[in-house]
Amino acid sequence: METFDPHRDYQKILSAAEYDLIMAHLDYGCLALIAIEAGSGHPFVFVRRRPLKGLLPNYQLCYCRDVADFARFSGPLGRALIKRGVLSVLVDARAPLPGLPGRYFAGRRPNYFKGPHEPEIGDLAFTEAVLFGL
Numbered sequence: 711m712e713t714f715d716p717h718r719d720y721q722k723i724l725s726a727a728e729y730d731l732i733m734a735h736l737d738y739g740c741l742a743l744i745a746i747e748a749g750s751g752h753p754f755v756f757v758r759r760r761p762l763k764g765l766l767p768n769y770q771l772c773y774c775r776d777v778a779d780f781a782r783f784s785g786p787l788g789r790a791l792i793k794r795g796v797l798s799v800l801v802d803a804r805a806p807l808p809g810l811p812g813r814y815f816a817g818r819r820p821n822y823f824k825g826p827h828e829p830e831i832g833d834l835a836f837t838e839a840v841l842f843g844l
Contacts (some may be wrong), residue, residue, distance in 0.1 A: 711743055713742070713790075714753070724753060732753055735840065745779070745786060756772060757834075767797070770799065772833075772835055777803075
């Protein structure tokens with residue numbers, strides 16, 4: 711697991727669209743981590759949220775290619791976040807996510823969208839959660 715470095719060439723492991731998404735989110739103050747497995751990159755972008763109970767640093771997953779990757783890489787991601795003092799991560803979900811410990815809060819933060827296609831779980835990029843910190 712490594713922190714995204716804007717000066718490194720990721721052309722072989724990330725798509726151009728993912729690279730652009732990460733670069734834009736770095737400008738919003740987000741944290742981007744890359745899991746590299748078998749020559750392929752798996753990007754994870756997190757936005758800082760209000761500390762839990764005013765004390766514990768807290769992040770929200772705002773982009774990953776597939777939420778199953780978040781569960782699969784949860785160990786290395788957790789260790790990378792703990793090094794930054796982050797002990798919890800919020801993940802957008804419609805139900806408890808298989809393979810992830812934690813609590814699911816049904817109906818706690820409803821998501822609204824316009825158009826015929828509901829956004830994928832794990833993709834809050836360019837939403838109010840990132841742009842306005844909501």
